[in-house]
Amino acid sequence: MLWHSDRNLDMNGYALINNAANRWFGGKLNATVLLPLFAALLLLVIWLGTLHLIGVERRNAERAAIESSADLIRTYEAQVIRNLAVIEQTLKVVRYAHDVKENDLSLSVLTERGLLPSSIIFSVDVADADGGIVSSNRQNAGNIADQAHFRAHEGNVNDSLFVSKAVLNPATSERELHFSRRLNRSDGAFAGVVVVSVDPAYFTSSYEHSTLGRNGVLALLGTDGVFRALRTGDRLSFGGSVDYPAATQSDFSSDSGQRQVPVNPWDGVRRFTKARQLHGFPLAAIIGLSAEEQLGNYYRTCNKYLWQASLASVFLLLVFGVLTRLSWLLSRSQRRIQADQARYYAAAEASLDAFFVLRCVRDQRGMIVDFELMDTNSRGEKLLGRPKAELLGASLVEFDPQCRENGLFAHLADVADSGKVHEVEWKNRSGSLNGEWLYRQVVRIEDGVIAIVRDISERKRLQMQIEYQATHDTLTGLANRRFLQDRLAQSIAYASRYGHPLWVAFIDLDRFKFINDSLGHKVGDTFLRIIAERLQSAVRATDIVARLGGDEFVLVLSGNDDDDLPSNNIQRIMDVVTQPLDLDGKDFSVTCSIGVANYPADADRPETLIEYADMAMYRAKETGRNNFQFFTATMNERLNERLRIEQELHQAIERNELVLHYQPRVDLRGGEITGMEALIRWQHPELGMVPPIRFIGVAEETGLIVPIGDWVFRTACAQNKAWQDAGLCHLRVSINLSARQFAQPDLLQTIKDALRETGLEARYLEIELTESLMMSDVENAIHILQALKELGVYLSIDDFGTGYSSLAYLKRFPIDVLKIDRSFVSDIPANANDAAITSSIIALAHSLELEVVAEGVETAEQLAFLQQRNCDVVQGYYFSRPVPVTDFEIL
Numbered sequence: 001m002l003w004h005s006d007r008n009l010d011m012n013g014y015a016l017i018n019n020a021a022n023r024w025f026g027g028k029l030n031a032t033v034l035l036p037l038f039a040a041l042l043l044l045v046i047w048l049g050t051l052h053l054i055g056v057e058r059r060n061a062e063r064a065a066i067e068s069s070a071d072l073i074r075t076y077e078a079q080v081i082r083n084l085a086v087i088e089q090t091l092k093v094v095r096y097a098h099d100v101k102e103n104d105l106s107l108s109v110l111t112e113r114g115l116l117p118s119s120i121i122f123s124v125d126v127a128d129a130d131g132g133i134v135s136s137n138r139q140n141a142g143n144i145a146d147q148a149h150f151r152a153h154e155g156n157v158n159d160s161l162f163v164s165k166a167v168l169n170p171a172t173s174e175r176e177l178h179f180s181r182r183l184n185r186s187d188g189a190f191a192g193v194v195v196v197s198v199d200p201a202y203f204t205s206s207y208e209h210s211t212l213g214r215n216g217v218l219a220l221l222g223t224d225g226v227f228r229a230l231r232t233g234d235r236l237s238f239g240g241s242v243d244y245p246a247a248t249q250s251d252f253s254s255d256s257g258q259r260q261v262p263v264n265p266w267d268g269v270r271r272f273t274k275a276r277q278l279h280g281f282p283l284a285a286i287i288g289l290s291a292e293e294q295l296g297n298y299y300r301t302c303n304k305y306l307w308q309a310s311l312a313s314v315f316l317l318l319v320f321g322v323l324t325r326l327s328w329l330l331s332r333s334q335r336r337i338q339a340d341q342a343r344y345y346a347a348a349e350a351s352l353d354a355f356f357v358l359r360c361v362r363d364q365r366g367m368i369v370d371f372e373l374m375d376t377n378s379r380g381e382k383l384l385g386r387p388k389a390e391l392l393g394a395s396l397v398e399f400d401p402q403c404r405e406n407g408l409f410a411h412l413a414d415v416a417d418s419g420k421v422h423e424v425e426w427k428n429r430s431g432s433l434n435g436e437w438l439y440r441q442v443v444r445i446e447d448g449v450i451a452i453v454r455d456i457s458e459r460k461r462l463q464m465q466i467e468y469q470a471t472h473d474t475l476t477g478l479a480n481r482r483f484l485q486d487r488l489a490q491s492i493a494y495a496s497r498y499g500h501p502l503w504v505a506f507i508d509l510d511r512f513k514f515i516n517d518s519l520g521h522k523v524g525d526t527f528l529r530i531i532a533e534r535l536q537s538a539v540r541a542t543d544i545v546a547r548l549g550g551d552e553f554v555l556v557l558s559g560n561d562d563d564d565l566p567s568n569n570i571q572r573i574m575d576v577v578t579q580p581l582d583l584d585g586k587d588f589s590v591t592c593s594i595g596v597a598n599y600p601a602d603a604d605r606p607e608t609l610i611e612y613a614d615m616a617m618y619r620a621k622e623t624g625r626n627n628f629q630f631f632t633a634t635m636n637e638r639l640n641e642r643l644r645i646e647q648e649l650h651q652a653i654e655r656n657e658l659v660l661h662y663q664p665r666v667d668l669r670g671g672e673i674t675g676m677e678a679l680i681r682w683q684h685p686e687l688g689m690v691p692p693i694r695f696i697g698v699a700e701e702t703g704l705i706v707p708i709g710d711w712v713f714r715t716a717c718a719q720n721k722a723w724q725d726a727g728l729c730h731l732r733v734s735i736n737l738s739a740r741q742f743a744q745p746d747l748l749q750t751i752k753d754a755l756r757e758t759g760l761e762a763r764y765l766e767i768e769l770t771e772s773l774m775m776s777d778v779e780n781a782i783h784i785l786q787a788l789k790e791l792g793v794y795l796s797i798d799d800f801g802t803g804y805s806s807l808a809y810l811k812r813f814p815i816d817v818l819k820i821d822r823s824f825v826s827d828i829p830a831n832a833n834d835a836a837i838t839s840s841i842i843a844l845a846h847s848l849e850l851e852v853v854a855e856g857v858e859t860a861e862q863l864a865f866l867q868q869r870n871c872d873v874v875q876g877y878y879f880s881r882p883v884p885v886t887d888f889e890i891l
């Protein structure tokens with residue numbers, strides 16, 4: 001539909017009309033306007049033709065009527081003249097007889113001689129000078145002296161014919177016309193009159209319906225304008241008077257431009273009328289043919305024509321109305337299609353996708369054998385790398401010869417046949433398409449498909465990058481924790497199927513913090529990268545190397561059936577890690593602690609295996625670092641124990657199970673005890689004496705450290721005060737403060753309260769803080785420390801050297817004591833590195849006028865070394881373990 005609307009059959013007729021219209025009217029008009037114009041033209045032709053025909057018919061009818069009226073008047077005139085001639089003859093015969101036989105005139109003699117016409121029609125009377133009838137052929141008697149014709153002759157010497165009006169004969173009570181002449185005596189004096197009386201109907205008796213119709217006229221009109229006889233149809237009348245000239249000149253001819261047949265003045269009927277003045281008589285003959293009757297045929301024909309024209313007009317209007325409506329609808333739908341197409345092209349061009357309209361090419365059996373490209377957009381040109389003009393009409397098989405092998409053809413044909421929508425992402429290997437990764441969606445249309453193709457290379461790259469980032473450690477490129485779990489699960493599944501064992505090794509670098517601290521994070525990162533490379537090179541390609549973050553790595557090593565992972569395998573990995581490496585021009589070496597868990601012996605779930613390996617690693621750390629430990633069930637017991645501690649710790653205070661042990665601090669110059677550190681223990685009814693390392697962490701996590709810390713403060717202060725009161729000695733007691741306690745807003749108040757309640761002077765209290773505790777918010781820490789300092793208590797930094805703190809900060813903290821961490825002390829003087837660090841810490845502390853305490857002094861050599869380096873105070877098993885109150889009193 002999209003591409004062959006102009007080929008659509010429905011549109012053919014319409015297109016034809018429109019094309020013609022466009023040719024004629026320069027494309028300005030369309031059929032919607034032309035059709036009504038055409039219809040109007042046809043109507044005009046029909047009606048003009050009809051009216052013309054009617055006109056011709058009318059003239060023909062009128063001419064025929066005029067001709068027949070002319071014939072009729074001739075006949076009528078001749079007939080009347082003949083009758084009048086008989087009357088005239090009779091009058092003349094009688095007069096002659098009178099002149100010959102004056103006073104003895106007998107009409108009977110004349111009758112006998114055949115000189116008078118039949119008395120049935122013509123009555124002849126002779127009257128004397130007094131009006132008395134003297135002779136008659138109808139036995140008439142009486143006197144006519146008072147009658148008009150008598151008087152006319154009496155007073156008129158003229159010898160002229162007198163024609164009377166139709167008068168009533170009292171004897172017969174019938175109308176008659178009197179034709180009379182004067183009789184003179186031989187001396188010319190009035191002698192009487194001779195009268196011929198005739199029934200007026202006699203003159204109109206020739207009326208024939210066949211020629212004159214039912215409403216024709218036959219009339220005898222006197223020049224005085226009075227009808228002597230007037231017959232219209234079957235009706236006879238007399239005496240009516242009209243205007244003589246008007247009545248006799250009513251000639252009609254439509255050729256002369258006269259439209260209407262004139263009206264007879266006597267009865268208002270339209271007639272073709274002819275009149276003749278009768279020569280020698282004061283009379284005119286008139287005939288009239290009723291226009292209505294004469295034109296009857298014409299009227300019927302005319303009606304027929306009008307009906308036909310009307311019917312034709314209605315039919316025409318209907319047909320053209322329907323055509324115009326159709327044409328309007330078609331032009332509207334075409335306009336819509338055009339608008340749709342315009343929108344479609346605009347949308348197609350605006351689209352970021354390439355699209356291709358493909359038409360199916362089928363063989364005789366209807367099978368799709370190829371596709372023809374019907375349309376595309378500029379994106380499509382870009383994708384195919386060819387201009388549209390070159391692409392349109394191209395065959396798919398020619399264009400992409402591999403389309404049958406790579407499934408494209410089958411895909412398109414399937415959509416074209418089934419109508420399903422198909423979507424697919426694929427890596428482009430075809431030479432005829434641009435783009436590395438492509439996506440296509442194919443939709444069926446009428447006998448074809450539309451393929452929408454998008455270049456998704458960018459998205460794919462991004463997706464793969466994100467996927468990689470989500471599963472890999474950005475610093476080293478190793479698998480991250482999430483990916484490790486997935487891959488470990490796969491390895492477990494594989495190992496379980498083939499009955500192989502697996503080892504999960506958890507590696508933690510010992511004191512990596514130091515490298516970061518002293519050389520900076522950049523070098524630390526390089527260091528980690530090198531370690532990652534070393535680990536990868538130390539294992540097989542199928543093994544997994546992951547970094548969990550910081551300096552923690554995990555290896556998943558798979559073994560064979562009979563291949564028990566030998567310890568020296570792990571040792572080899574340790575050796576690889578601990579090899580010295582060159583950083584910043586200096587040789588560095590780092591040790592590591594490794595914990596190993598085994599599948600299926602220890603656990604069969606990825607998380608559990610990693611957790612157990614982690615536990616074993618901690619064990620390795622506990623046993624002095626730089627070694628590896630295999631997971632054992634007892635480690636797991638410890639875990640269970642930790643859970644138990646977590647559950648029972650909150651009861652410890654109530655049950656009064658907590659105790660404080662005290663470890664003395666010995667001044668190196670004087671050799672006497674100058675202070676003691678209060679160290680907490682938990683006297684558990686079943687677990688026995690639980691060391692702080694096993695429950696302080698839990699207390700921190702649960703928040704129980706706050707009430708426990710309060711208890712420690714009060715107990716230690718009270719104990720110290722008690723000893724002072726007992727007069728034993730005046731010593732400073734140092735108390736360990738945890739991060740959670742340090743963050744408590746009422747810390748200062750708690751300490752004040754403890755001092756006030758116990759009555760201990762502030763200068764006999766020392767508070768031990770770790771570096772990390774102060775480093776999280778330096779400004780706030782300084783603020784709190786200053787407040788504590790104002791209180792008068794001593795402040796010390798515990799475990800110095802293990803945290804991240806920069807020495808530069810030390811100057812800003814109002815502290816009094818610096819405690820060197822046990823881990824440095826334990827390896828001196830054997831470890832030159834540690835020895836150097838210890839020496840420099842002592843020197844640094846002194847330069848900042850801080851007292852230095854060395855922790856964990858166990859041997860005389862250590863003591864000697866520290867003495868030599870001018871360490872102020874020592875604390876350690878060499879002098880005393882932390883001991884209960886009573887034992888301390890003995891000391």
Ligand code: C2E
Nearest residue numbers: 679680691692693712736737738856857858875876877878
């Ligand atoms: P710390 O503050 O570094 O305490 C010194 C630790 O070193 C003590 O362990 C002590 O017994 C041990 N020690 C002393 N001399 C030697 C020695 O010569 N050799 C060896 N190997 N160890 C020695 P302890 O009592 O187990 O305490 C462990 C940690 O628990 C403490 O480390 C401290 O951080 C924390 N802690 C103890 N008591 C409290 C307390 O009341 N409150 C808080 N917040 N933490 C406490």
Ligand code: CA
Nearest residue numbers: 677736768798
């Ligand atoms: Ca301490």
Ligand code: CA
Nearest residue numbers: 798799819855
């Ligand atoms: Ca310490």
